[in-house]
Amino acid sequence: MRMLINVPETVVADGLRGLAAAHPDLNVDVENRVVVRGDAPVAGKVGVVSGGGSGHEPLHGGFVGFGMLSAACPGEVFTSPVPDQMARAAAAVDSGAGVLFVVKNYTGDVLNFDMAQELAQDEGVQVAKVLVNDDVAVQDSLYTAGRRGTGATLFVEKIAGAAAEEGAPLERVEAIARRVNERSRSFGVALSAVTTPAKGSPTFDLPSGELELGIGIHGEPGRERRPMMTSREIADFAVDAVLEDLQPSSPVLALVNGMGATPLLELYGFNAEVHRVLAERGVPVARTLVGNYVTSLDMAGCSVTLCEADEEILRLWDAPVETPALRWGR
Amino acid sequence: MRMLINVPETVVADGLRGLAAAHPDLNVDVENRVVVRGDAPVAGKVGVVSGGGSGHEPLHGGFVGFGMLSAACPGEVFTSPVPDQMARAAAAVDSGAGVLFVVKNYTGDVLNFDMAQELAQDEGVQVAKVLVNDDVAVQDSLYTAGRRGTGATLFVEKIAGAAAEEGAPLERVEAIARRVNERSRSFGVALSAVTTPAKGSPTFDLPSGELELGIGIHGEPGRERRPMMTSREIADFAVDAVLEDLQPSSPVLALVNGMGATPLLELYGFNAEVHRVLAERGVPVARTLVGNYVTSLDMAGCSVTLCEADEEILRLWDAPVETPALRWGR
Amino acid sequence: MLDADFFLRWMNALTEAVNREAGRLTELDAAIGDADHGTNLQRGFTAAKAALEKDAPDTPGAVLMLTGRQLISTVGGASGPLYGTLLRRAGKALGDEAEVSREQLAEALRAGIAAVAQLGGAKPGDKTMLDALEPAAAALDESFTAAREAAEEGAAATVPMLARKGRASYLGERSIGHQDPGATSSALLIGALEEAAR
């Protein structure tokens, strides 16, 4: 085990203590595992709450703050949080204007957020929900749990958060969140497997001359294994997989995302290839974000997320944001 | 080789193309390997130029922008840039107010920046230089190349950049840069070796139950190898190593830095331990930055940098900054 | 007849089995999921055990309801709501009787299984816990041993299946050849019944 941890059992709590220490402006409830904006509830503002398994940092805790999430609920590593957490978060951020749950489409997340919605509504909080399901690697969604939620989660959280910050009512925040999801697609690639603290060894065996295409963010293997490809070839493959499902007629937001252990130098090199193939396919890029944002612990690899932007999406993307991991305009 | 690259030879150029694609506000000269603020030279403002081997991203290219570096010169992976690059950068950013070179203390960087200073001065640019040498793992500096420059580079670049942005003259920018360096110390730990593109295999062999204490940022082994330690033990060791050399009598800036492949979840957990030991040692923390900022490609591990702040240092740290990797207040 | 004490012994035996087999469950989940099924259930049943010990319920139904509630509040993932619902729903079906027959238990389990099927949308053959639970509930009318055997066979039968629900479904064809972790833990759940009856 090459991990910077104490014991596997305390990894999530330790991370939350460290988040609290670094960001005094967040309200971190380590025991109940809820990260809340220090100034919540903000009068008249819709709350935007997300959550999911830990191990994807900075998602979601690193996106709590002005202009993005009102609260985040971290589960155990790669395990959806429990309904009690989300209900608690909803209660903490609700100003009476209601709360939007941003839910990545995994069976566990869906079921737990469903239960949380019931709990919160029983306590008088109005709750809407939007499912993020952008991962085109999951095909035949009739015969699967459906497309996974991956990189588009960042777009949805940022843009819904900006709309809420502007004072949009719940149904408008929900509608724009849904629209962003519908206009977003992702595809991911792994160059190495992931090691969870509890398991202590790689979740699958990936010989060093091979890679996995179409992976998710939980260390699960992808749909297909291939001999190692170049950055150029991976960009062609990933972007074309996205464009097969999404034919943007307006400039896109691009997230060129690292899975956690891919050096930024390589990720920027990959971004150059992503821009090249987009140019070759005639897709203009409005904004690009490069970095490790939706990660899978120590996995090496990358994903590409494109969102067909429109004027409102661009405006809300550019709106000020101030969170541990994403900051601009303020 | 598990790398997201085309061929080792183009890694640096590819990364620069990707940086240019993601950040249209930077002026990236891929051929000559110079990254310059889009609005340089800024009239009346001192230029702050740094550079060093690639593989430490976001250092330095990711720190070019308002309130921080005027330009950066990336060398080959782990290889200091050549004098021509720095001289070119100096010429590009000089508004007549002169240029400060921020140089990490490695033989290669020192020699090449020395030569660049000569070249630039021959062309009429006034150049001052500050050496960053914060790494307490290098002892007996009389019998070595001296302490290495590591995490404190970020502090020096941020604070010197803020002073320059305020309009401070060259000697004041140089003086504050030197003061920040003198008041900063670092210590780093590796949980895995690094694989450079050119070599294609780990630079040293680190069995998975062991770690290296006192490493630099170039994949060199540390001073000592030990059986694996917990996050708590590593924090004790690293912070105490720093405090042996620096007894802060005022609150510190803390950089809890990942070496590239350590998940943010673990890094935040480590931050909790760093704060704990600092509290135990009676050292208050004024500001904390947690993330992968001064990296060593795909190395797993972390470093701690402390800077004994004063009022001016704090003010300049908090001043607005707008670069690819560090942004606030604007 | 089976009283609250039997149900407490059942949950105890199950907790022990989960602790014993956690590593294997996680390994199975690593192959076609995300390597947490063992730790998920360990966390849940450890919490449930503490709750049952703190304030032991005195009816079979209450034992299952409390355990299910604890699973929902501590497990997370897919298995938390699913197993939580299974036990809560079965417990509800048992009402507040002080003692129930094996046949009543089988009936209650079927109600729980129906709730799981509704919640998760899975059908038999989708390579989920249902593939162990359904045959087990049917065989429970016969005996605890028959139920345990049916659950184990059901779990083993998931190996050649192509997953259509949960994370394993993302793998498509590559999910074939691995035993489903949830079906495997369901076999433990049913096996623990036999132990409690000894």
Place this chain on the structure above:
Amino acid sequence: MLDADFFLRWMNALTEAVNREAGRLTELDAAIGDADHGTNLQRGFTAAKAALEKDAPDTPGAVLMLTGRQLISTVGGASGPLYGTLLRRAGKALGDEAEVSREQLAEALRAGIAAVAQLGGAKPGDKTMLDALEPAAAALDESFTAAREAAEEGAAATVPMLARKGRASYLGERSIGHQDPGATSSALLIGALEEAAR
């Protein structure tokens, strides 16, 4: 006497040796440095070769000056300025003579070595390129072969040394037991002289 052509052959043989041995130089640097010495020199000498071919200088001094300038502009790292200075300074010492003797070359190399020592602050025994260069320059008064042998012995002699300069010095005691990459490439530089003389 040694003319420009001899110096061009020297640089050619050196470039070939560097290309051939780049992997080994990088391996040596991986052990006590940062795993780039081979690629550093390859990059530099490839650039120098192109420059020499594009516009071949016609004096020994000019060959060395141009090569040194190219190394400084393309290598980076510690070895770029050091080898660049070595050759530039030696070239300067040779002036614009069309032919020079072996003894003149030895003298010029000593001037270059002194400049390297001044620039880098290293002394013999510090486990650097100087440990191969100094004995080689002394032996060059005798013959090319003696110089090559002295350089190789000097490089080998760095194995037990504790590094006091460059990256290897960070390792302290752990630098002992490894041959210095720069001393090893210096042996190639001197060895190429013997080849050029054949």
